[in-house]
Amino acid sequence: xxxxxxxxxxxxSQKLRPQGRxxxxxxxxxxxxxxxxxxxLYVVDNGSEEPLEKNEKYxxxxxE
Numbered sequence: 001x002x003x004x005x006x007x008x009x010x011x012x013s014q015k016l017r018p019q020g021r022x023x024x025x026x027x028x029x030x031x032x033x034x035x036x037x038x039x040x041l042y043v044v045d046n047g048s049e050e051p052l053e054k055n056e057k058y059x060x061x062x063x064e
Contacts, residue, residue, distance in 0.1 A: 003038045003039055003040055004035070004037050004040075005039065005040050005041075006031065006039055006042070007041075007042045008024070008027060008041070008043055008044070009045075009046050010023075010024045010043055010044065010046065010048070010052065011045070011046040011047060011048055012048040012050065013047075013048060014049065020048065021052075028041065028057060032057075040059065041057060041058040041059070042058065042059045042061060043059070043060050043061070044061045044063060045060060045061070045062045045063065046063050
């Protein structure tokens with residue numbers, strides 16, 4: 001069976017988007033509940049202040 005690929009951008013910083021991680025985790029939870037097909041999730045971290053924690057639920061692409 002083939003998989004679907006999803007790509008989402010994320011940024012977290014106190015100045016521009018302090019709730020960035022909270023929004024990302026809410027998106028992931030919603031995706032897991034609503035997508036009924038196997039999928040891979042790619043998170044593009046757009047220069048966040050703190051690196052995104054590695055997790056088996058997604059792949060991380062960092063942009064500095």
